[in-house]
Amino acid sequence: MSIKTKMNTGPSKKAVWLSYDLGLRGDYSGLYAWLDQHGARECGDATAFLETETAGDIAEWLREELAHSVKLAPKDRIYAIYHEGLKMKGKFISGGRKRAPWEGYGQQEVAEDSEDAA
Numbered sequence: 001m002s003i004k005t006k007m008n009t010g011p012s013k014k015a016v017w018l019s020y021d022l023g024l025r026g027d028y029s030g031l032y033a034w035l036d037q038h039g040a041r042e043c044g045d046a047t048a049f050l051e052t053e054t055a056g057d058i059a060e061w062l063r064e065e066l067a068h069s070v071k072l073a074p075k076d077r078i079y080a081i082y083h084e085g086l087k088m089k090g091k092f093i094s095g096g097r098k099r100a101p102w103e104g105y106g107q108q109e110v111a112e113d114s115e116d117a118a
Contacts, residue, residue, distance in 0.1 A: 014058050017081040018048045021095075023073070030070040058082050059091045066093060 018040075022028055040050040054061045062080055066072070077095030081088065 012055070013051055013053050014082060015049070015051050016058060016062070017043065018050070018062075018093075019079045019081070020046050020048075021077045023075055026073065026076055027071040031066075034066060034069040058084070059089075059093060062093045 018035075020031060022031065035048050035050065038050045038052060040048040043049050052058075052061075059080060059082075062078075066078065072078075072094045075095065077098075078093040079090060080093050081090045083089070
């Protein structure tokens with residue numbers, strides 16, 4: 001990496017995947033308008049990809065941007081996946097985790113009880 005690259009603190013292009021669940025009454029028109037304005041691409045049910053240029057924290061930028069464009073209710077969930085340096089990061093922009101629908105379907109290893117004969 002060159003010194004010029006290391007010292008670059010200006011905006012850089014960042015890739016972001018958004019997963020969203022706004023429920024039945026969510027502000028999808030506000031979210032879709034925001035996604036369209038940012039040139040997002042569809043990536044399956046409730047998932048979008050976009051590239052943006054920002055110099056700061058991508059999660060904070062998303063939180064501020066979406067707050068201005070989308071009416072988010074307390075149960076609305078938006079999760080962002082993005083690169084931070086060389087690592088992949090994931091963070092809830094709105095809402096939080098809930099119980100996974102697949103819980104209980106997998107086989108769990110059961111530890112064997114050992115009985116010592118006296």
